[in-house]
Amino acid sequence: METVTAAASSTGSKTMADLAALAAEKYAGKSALRHKVGDEWVDVTYDDFGTAVRETGLGLIDLGLEPGDKVGIVAHTRPDWTYSHFGILSCGAVSVSVYQTNSAEECHYVLEHSESKAVFLEDAEQLEKIRAVRDRLPRLEHIVLFEDVDGADDAITLDELRRRGRGRDASELEARSSAVTKDDTCIYIYTSGTTGPPKGCILSHGNYRDVVSMSESQGVLEEDDVVYLFLPLAHAFAKLVQFLALDLGGVLVYWEKDPQKIVPNLIDTRPTYFPSVPRMFEKIYTLATSSAEDPEQMRKGVEVGVKVRQMREAGQDVPAQLQAGFDQAEEALYKNVRAIFGGSIRQCNTGAAPIAREILEFFYACGVPVMEGYGMTETATVATVNTPDAFRLGSVGKPIPHMEAKLAEDGELLLRGPNIFKGYYKNEEATADALVDGWLHTGDLGKIDDDGFVYIIGRKKDIIITAGGKNITPANLENGLKQNRWISQAVVVGDRRPFLVALITIDPEEAPAFAEKHGVAVEDLPDSEAMRAEVQAAVDGVNAKVGPVEQIKRFKILPRDLTQETGELTPTLKVKRNVVSDRNAAEIDALYPG
Numbered sequence: 001m002e003t004v005t006a007a008a009s010s011t012g013s014k015t016m017a018d019l020a021a022l023a024a025e026k027y028a029g030k031s032a033l034r035h036k037v038g039d040e041w042v043d044v045t046y047d048d049f050g051t052a053v054r055e056t057g058l059g060l061i062d063l064g065l066e067p068g069d070k071v072g073i074v075a076h077t078r079p080d081w082t083y084s085h086f087g088i089l090s091c092g093a094v095s096v097s098v099y100q101t102n103s104a105e106e107c108h109y110v111l112e113h114s115e116s117k118a119v120f121l122e123d124a125e126q127l128e129k130i131r132a133v134r135d136r137l138p139r140l141e142h143i144v145l146f147e148d149v150d151g152a153d154d155a156i157t158l159d160e161l162r163r164r165g166r167g168r169d170a171s172e173l174e175a176r177s178s179a180v181t182k183d184d185t186c187i188y189i190y191t192s193g194t195t196g197p198p199k200g201c202i203l204s205h206g207n208y209r210d211v212v213s214m215s216e217s218q219g220v221l222e223e224d225d226v227v228y229l230f231l232p233l234a235h236a237f238a239k240l241v242q243f244l245a246l247d248l249g250g251v252l253v254y255w256e257k258d259p260q261k262i263v264p265n266l267i268d269t270r271p272t273y274f275p276s277v278p279r280m281f282e283k284i285y286t287l288a289t290s291s292a293e294d295p296e297q298m299r300k301g302v303e304v305g306v307k308v309r310q311m312r313e314a315g316q317d318v319p320a321q322l323q324a325g326f327d328q329a330e331e332a333l334y335k336n337v338r339a340i341f342g343g344s345i346r347q348c349n350t351g352a353a354p355i356a357r358e359i360l361e362f363f364y365a366c367g368v369p370v371m372e373g374y375g376m377t378e379t380a381t382v383a384t385v386n387t388p389d390a391f392r393l394g395s396v397g398k399p400i401p402h403m404e405a406k407l408a409e410d411g412e413l414l415l416r417g418p419n420i421f422k423g424y425y426k427n428e429e430a431t432a433d434a435l436v437d438g439w440l441h442t443g444d445l446g447k448i449d450d451d452g453f454v455y456i457i458g459r460k461k462d463i464i465i466t467a468g469g470k471n472i473t474p475a476n477l478e479n480g481l482k483q484n485r486w487i488s489q490a491v492v493v494g495d496r497r498p499f500l501v502a503l504i505t506i507d508p509e510e511a512p513a514f515a516e517k518h519g520v521a522v523e524d525l526p527d528s529e530a531m532r533a534e535v536q537a538a539v540d541g542v543n544a545k546v547g548p549v550e551q552i553k554r555f556k557i558l559p560r561d562l563t564q565e566t567g568e569l570t571p572t573l574k575v576k577r578n579v580v581s582d583r584n585a586a587e588i589d590a591l592y593p594g
Contacts, residue, residue, distance in 0.1 A: 015205035024050020056087025058165030067092030075122035099571035182206030200425035230255035270342035301329035305365025
């Protein structure tokens with residue numbers, strides 16, 4: 001197979017270890033990072049970014065970190081995360097991702113399993129988690145805190161680490177960085193674990209150097225892009241975006257650690273690129289459509305917008321009457337939707353879970369192209385992607401350059417390429433199951449059309465086989481239900497049962513508006529006639545698109561939403577079906593009379 005060479009790199013980096021230093025040199029004087037300090041947005045130049053990474057890397061050397069040692073990070077997405085991450089890589093160590101939302105026990109699992117020698121922690125909350133399990137982490141020698149914490153005698157601050165780094169010769173770090181090869185391990189990312197304990201994916205510097213180059217050739221990001229980043233940097237998607245932005249000389253804009261401020265942040269910072277997950281686009285879609293005075297006029301505006309933009313993409317002339325309708329919708333709808341994103345968006349990308357085609361069409365019509373892609377932690381984030389000049393709504397795009405895709409006999413999507421991971425750490429059995437003859441078995445069912453566009457149908461493990469022997473993938477039904485403004489989660493159940501039922505949760509952010517409109521207390525909504533009628537209408541709408549055997553016959557509105565804290569969602573907000581089903585077994589049984 002053809003491989004990607006380092007020459008494709010914008011900075012000229014050969015691995016991720018030397019990327020920060022080369023970016024600081026090439027883009028000196030430009031803004032690299034932007035974050036909120038008090039009430040002001042503050043920029044960090046590439047020069048200062050490079051200095052922070054160099055001092056952090058040298059500080060780790062001063063602590064005694066050796067090449068190949070593992071170092072964890074437990075923090076929200078913020079500049080200190082970036083400094084620590086690149087500091088780890090630059091000294092030849094391995095970065096280990098831990099979600100800041102993980103419990104103490106979940107943090108213990110990752111740090112213990114990875115044999116981490118040091119860990120960066122954000123604040124007192126994260127320090128308390130590690131203190132609770134410290135006696136069961138015999139290999140953990142050092143704790144570094146981003147923020148000052150009273151009484152933290154068992155840790156040093158990042159400022160102190162950087163001060164220690166300033167006392168060492170910079171040539172030590174240069175020697176470490178230059179010694180790193182593409183075969184060396186770069187990152188451990190622990191999978192979310194929807195069906196069991198997380199598995200540690202071993203991703204090499206070559207995996208990331210190649211996937212960054214492959215993504216750059218697709219124009220996913222462009223030079224000087226302003227990238228708004230709220231996704232946790234423990235997640236593979238956010239990591240790739242960070243690598244891309246800094247390799248290309250872009251600006252990374254960090255969120256304010258408050259979900260309610262994401263849209264205000266977008267308006268303030270006017271990004272050109274916005275990577276996100278379906279749930280956020282669903283929420284913005286709800287925000288943009290819920291106040292429509294004339295839903296039919298909005299629907300027609302979307303139809304016109306899609307048609308005109310597709311004609312323009314194809315180089316076709318737009319008839320005057322159609323253009324007039326487009327211009328009218330521009331004033332009434334399109335520009336207002338673009339304003340929610342700040343008004344400067346060039347492209348958005350979504351992945352990690354399915355997204356409804358109607359939502360993609362809506363944003364595309366409004367001039368906010370949301371390009372759906374597909375990948376896994378095991379593919380160093382991405383395998384296929386739609387691009388503005390080659391996309392097909394409803395698909396996850398074509399394989400990126402040097403990536404091969406095919407289907408197994410049972411329809412499972414198989415992938416092969418230079419960005420495929422090296423295996424699972426200390427889990428040879430799982431590695432052998434995932435990698436067969438060089439092909440990654442994704443666990444996803446798909447199809448590939450004649451033009452090479454890939455479509456994901458569902459997860460093999462999520463297939464529902466009814467009592468009548470019908471195989472059903474629940475994802476489309478669930479996504480259809482979640483388009484409703486009031487529905488947060490929908491879990492379709494029916495394995496070995498006579499028909500399908502659904503467990504529904506109400507969106508806690510939208511619930512007060514519904515309660516006020518219908519004169520119902522928020523806590524009483526799950527049992528109210530008004531909410532049941534609303535959910536029934538959503539179920540009827542989904543059922544109208546499928547045959548009788550695939551229809552949802554009954555549903556139950558649960559008293560609260562699913563959360564990570566209660567163990568029903570992964571850190572990437574994927575539903576743990578087995579947990580949800582087990583905890584609601586009585587409710588499910590009650591939906592099946594007799």
